[in-house]
Amino acid sequence: GLPVIQLVKKDGTFPPEVEKWAGMFVKDADKGIIEDLKSRGLLMSVQEYVHQYPFCWRCNSPLLYYAIESWFIKMSKLRKQLVENNEKIKWHPEYLKHGRFGEFIKEVRDWSLSRKRYWGTPLPVWKCEECGNEICVGSVDELKKLAEDFPEEYDLHRPFVDELDVKCPKCGGKMRREKEVIDAWYDSGSAFFAQWHYPFENQDKFKENFPADFICEAIDQTRGWFYSLLAVSTLNFNDTPYKEVLSLGIYLMKTGLRCQRKPETTSSQIKYLTGREQMQ
Incomplete structure (x- = not known):
């Protein structure tokens, strides 16, 4: 395969190979790089645009991409089996089956496990x-x-x-x-058999409860738990681990932002629910 060329060091600075900006934090070099390209007639255009960017979920600082070696599970070899097993599942709402979830597993990528x-x-x-x-x-x-x-x-x-x-x-x-x-999603995706300590014991209990009748989570789990369960089950049993799945919507704030586990995007929903409304 092709060699991995690292143009960023682990501390976020440029290595000696990037001579003009060696030792400089990569984000601090943005303006200098643009000016350098411009002076050499290599700059086509400069414009501002709004786009998504990854931030650390702990300290909210911007993240930098850094290539590393990893262990993978070749899920791309199981696309056909994943699609076939998805056909056995009853989805609520139904459009997720061949939409958000179905389209995802049709083009599923290899799983970076480590x-x-x-x-x-x-x-x-x-x-x-x-x-x-x-x-x-x-x-x-x-x-x-x-x-x-x-x-x-x-x-x-x-x-x-x-x-x-x-x-x-x-x-x-x-x-x-x-x-x-190991990726924690592999742990959660193993819940359907790991809870019984299968295959080392409780074989009867596992067989009685596989596949599960029903699971429920928010819609974002089409990329999370819903997928990891199906992926691990297809890998190990070539079958679906659940018969029906209910996917819920997501609370939004007045600003349109999703309510998350952050002080600025979290509010208690209980105060908006009283009496029988909580059960509807």
């Missing part, structure tokens, strides 16, 4: 430092067989899981876990 975070489900992939052999561990019992001196009491989150000494079954070398954690 995250460069600390807290979360550790990616269960170990790689040998000697021969490069990779193992995806599927259970605690499997990990116990691979690890040397597996403790009686254990916590398989970071940092404890990375303290395990795992021996490569291929060459006997030392294996290290890939440091990433």
Whole structure:
């Protein structure tokens, strides 16, 4: 494949390769770059326009795009199965089935599974430092067989899981876990079987409750929970995890902004609901 060329450092500044602005924060260089292009006759036009831009949900600062290596699930290979499983689902409102949700899964992209975070489900992939052999561990019992001196009491989150000494079954070398954690949407998408600790126990309970009769969430979950449930279920069982889904609308403020978990976009809705209106 093509090499990854990073034109931005992790601290948001330009690297030495970008000679004129090396060490400068990329946003501070905007005007200088425009003037440079203009002076060399390479600038076609300059204009202001309104567009969406990503901001940090914690501190509200603008985000910068930064290319990193990631583990992916090749969901694009399952487009046909996703579409077929969606046909088994009864949607409310009905137009979402072949509209917002159906169009999304028809062109579904590969799932970037890993995250460069600390807290979360550790990616269960170990790689040998000697021969490069990779193992995806599927259970605690499997990990116990691979690890040397597996403790009686254990916590398989970071940092404890990375303290395990795992021996490569291929060459006997030392294996290290890939440091990433798993996308939390994979966790939520596994709820329909993980709640029963299936397949390690409660097989009967799982079979009795799969697929679920009904799930309910807001319309934005056509890109979230509704999808992650169907994706994980299609991956592991080639079936839909729910029979019917009710998708709700979203509260908007007077300004038209969506009510979210932010002080400036949140208000209590209970004061607007009294008596039987709460049940309608």
